[in-house]
Amino acid sequence: MIFSDRNLSQKLERTEARANASFVEARAEISPEVSAEWIEVAGAYAMFDGAESPLTQTFGLGVFDEITDKNLDELEAFFKKHDAPVFHEVSPLADVSLMALLNERGYQPCQLTSIMFQEIDSDNKLNMPINPLIKTRIAEAGEEEIWAQTSANGWSTEMEGLAEFMFNFGRISAQTKGGFPFLAELDGVPVSAGMLFIYDDAAILAGASTIPEGRRQGAQSALLDARLRFAAENGCKIAMMGASPGSQSQRNAEKNGFRIAYTRTKWQLKV
DSSP states (O other): OOOSSHHHHHHHHHHHHHHHHHHHHHHHHHOGGGOOEEEEETTEEEEESOTTOTTOSEESTTTSSOOOHHHHHHHHHHHHHTTOOOEEEEOTTSOTHHHHHHHHTTEEEEEEEEEEEEEOOTTOOOSSOOOTTEEEEEOOTTOHHHHHHHHHHHHTTTSTTHHHHHHHHHHHHTTOTTEEEEEEEETTEEEEEEEEEEETTEEEEEEEEEOGGGTTSSHHHHHHHHHHHHHHHTTOOEEEEEEOTTOHHHHHHHHTTOEEEEEEEEEEEOO
16 A cells, blocks of 8 residues: 655656656747746756746655755746746645745745545546546547647636637647647547646646536546556556645545545745
8 A cells, every 4th residue: 555655745746747847848849939948956846837837836845855045046046037936836745844944935825736646557447437428549649739629628618718828738738748638539529638647657647628518428537537547558556636625626536546645735935
């Protein structure tokens, strides 16, 4: 049995960091005008993917090495070079000295995320039935915009202007090394999209959404099942995902075998 400890946190944080670093590398190649880049400081990955991107922050801060003022100076200089806000998303398994250091430097907590995981193998079965009319597959080369548009349409009802952002974000995701863009189709028409990233023996599930007219037909369950099976078939032993605490996404994940490893805190430097 895998327990929620520092070793697990290191694995999960590194998996997410590597997935995001690959995304940033894809952004740099496809959209060089953004000046996307990432660096590693004391085991933490710092990403710049544009000032408004949710990836512009650090991952794994304090989980691998004890963080010093000098480390934070270097990280803050990286973000300030890009005129970007400074965010660190921190595991509670990080060295306890980090919390005092962040407070001393004027950081404030601004967001919480439940980091969830489950052990997987080829016998994984969801607790929910799968609609046999929903077919899942990995988007083929040349279908990046189809995947991105499906994903964006799924987010269109969440917030004004979000669909356009998610379409541009999705175009990069679908072309990221280590990523597998999954589609769920009903009668041959894409109704849901979700990403899977694989690094070593760990997989991270992200970016799942369903178009309004395709909801309540089991597309999300089909996508979750397909991605977990694919990950297991490709040697993964553990799968992870993140969600807002207490959200429907968290409840759905828990219904299907995910456990909360820990709740991560996002810190912002107040100027």
